[in-house]
Amino acid sequence: MCENDLIYMRRCLNLAKEGLGYVRSNPLVGCVIVKDNHIIGEGFHHAFGKPHAEIEAINNVKDKSQIKNSTIYINLEPCSHYGKTPPCSQSIIDVQPLRLVIADIDPNPLVNNKGKEILEKAGIKVDVGLCKNEHRHLNRRFYTFYQKNRPYIILKWAQTLDGFIAQKNQQCIKWISNDASLQLVHKWRTEEMAILVGAETIRCDNPQLTSRHWYGHNPIRLVVTNSSNLPINSNIFNDQAETTIFYKNLIKQYPSNIDLVKIENDFLGSLFAYCLEKNIISILVEGGASTLDNFIKRNLWDEARVIIGSNIFGNGKKAPIIDEYKSFDIFDLEDNKIIHYYNDTY
Ligand SMILES: NC(=O)c1ccc[n+]([C@@H]2O[C@H](COP(=O)([O-])OP(=O)(O)OC[C@H]3O[C@@H](n4cnc5c(N)ncnc54)[C@H](OP(=O)(O)O)[C@@H]3O)[C@@H](O)[C@H]2O)c1
Incomplete structure (x- = not known):
């Protein structure tokens, strides 16, 4: 040297x-x-x-x-x-x-x-x-893709001080994250190739899943559903970004610009096969709790970014729990705390 x-x-x-x-x-x-x-x-x-x-x-x-x-x-x-x-x-x-x-x-x-x-x-x-x-x-996304044959998985959610991701009457994420955190999430979206949510989040929040509050690209929107019961006027069907639906039972017709992938046996198996085929090397998984649990239960995640708000719901939908990880860091963003857990080896 x-x-x-x-x-x-x-x-x-x-x-x-x-x-x-x-x-x-x-x-x-x-x-x-x-x-x-x-x-x-x-x-x-x-x-x-x-x-x-x-x-x-x-x-x-x-x-x-x-x-x-x-x-x-x-x-x-x-x-x-x-x-x-x-x-x-x-x-x-x-x-x-x-x-x-x-x-x-x-x-x-x-x-x-x-x-x-x-x-x-x-x-x-x-x-x-x-x-x-x-x-x-x-280059952890790139190494994960070639060495583990799957995309780099980043879990992300916002929770209240008392550990809820939504209220009982299903008010959405904006009530937990402050404006600065919302903008940070949009920056995170530009950095990954795809973003994934469960069908219940589409039905409750009707999110756009774009990066409109930051400069850069919109990731591909991925949605998982067993029932395939997604309202046809959902924002994910607009032309702001590509959308792919992973379904088990197809009960309705979706717009022709939507990519449909049938879940063969196991959702994560079908998701990873799709990503390998399309060269999608990273996914930001944005919830809800049961979609995030798919990854946590099987320890198939690399980072988790958790936004802790300053409010208290008292009841509602419980946030996921991460109890095994390799390292973490934490910082304040106005009245939110951002915890960043690492589970990967890179
Ligand atoms: N605070 C936050 O960061 C945050 C983020 C996102 C959402 N939320 C809130 O969380 C709530 C929704 O969370 P949730 O846990 O109830 O639902 P979710 O994870 O958004 O969606 C669950 C649905 O996704 C589908 N799904 C998930 N895993 C599947 C699998 N392995 N195979 C097939 N389908 C699968 C099923 O769809 P079908 O029912 O269609 O079969 C399931 O019912 C909403 O109130 C939303 O506002 C909060």
């Missing part, structure tokens, strides 16, 4: 974060090109379908001949296959750096060590493993 390797890799990770919410099923990657201890170019993967970080960084170097004998830092192994863009490993070979420092090998079987091998065969020294844990945490 060289003296300033850590500084440059941390810079890569900071750049990589900028892509959150835009790279979709791709990893968050940053790249820094260093010559004589000066950054001569840097870049990150901005959005799905756009150039990868290393291409951005190379393109940002004014005089490309300067890259010869430089060190290139990237937090993920360069790709070796044709996807939406040509392979980055060849573009790196073309500019002839001396050394490459990468945080980790790509878990995607299409790449997995192949990029590293191609670069080494071309005579470039490749060092792997610097800031691996930070990189894996940043």
Whole structure:
């Protein structure tokens, strides 16, 4: 390891974060090109379908001949296959750096060590493993998808101080979360590929499930129902975002823009198979309690974000209980508390 390797890799990770919410099923990657201890170019993967970080960084170097004998830092192994863009490993070979420092090998079987091998065969020294844990945490959605064959699951709900998610007469979430928390939830929505709720939440609250209070994309709306009894004028049937319904018994006709998926035996099995097919690498599960319990009971969740309001309902629908987790953090947002539980290994 060289003296300033850590500084440059941390810079890569900071750049990589900028892509959150835009790279979709791709990893968050940053790249820094260093010559004589000066950054001569840097870049990150901005959005799905756009150039990868290393291409951005190379393109940002004014005089490309300067890259010869430089060190290139990237937090993920360069790709070796044709996807939406040509392979980055060849573009790196073309500019002839001396050394490459990468945080980790790509878990995607299409790449997995192949990029590293191609670069080494071309005579470039490749060092792997610097800031691996930070990189894996940043890319926890991507690693979960390829290593656990399922999307990264984030559970989210708002509860009162006395532990209820709704009143007996079914007043909705807005009575618990303050305006700042509602806006934060909309930001969270832009960061994930899909959002899931149970049918009872659609019947009680008629939510839009969009990110309208934050800039960024609307996630795909997923709804689970046994009965398939969803009011036909529900907001989820508007054209603000895609909607998919997972059903057991189909009793009514839905608008033609709605995707329908039959639950074969087990809901989570059907959900995960659908996500693998569609490259949906993360889901924000927003309730209600019985939908959240599907994941908690089987310990199939990675994060839980719980908003605790300052009010008391006295009775109503009980909030889920998380009693096993690896770590947590907590912060105040005006009169709400936000608790963030981590259950994952990244
Ligand atoms: N405070 C919060 O953060 C928050 C968030 C969301 C909702 N809420 C509140 O929570 C209440 C609703 O919660 P809830 O627990 O009663 O209901 P829910 O989880 O919203 O919906 C339950 C329904 O989802 C379907 N479902 C769930 N798991 C299923 C599975 N494995 N297979 C097939 N279908 C499945 C069933 O639909 P069918 O009945 O159609 O068969 C079930 O009745 C509402 O009052 C809402 O306002 C609060």
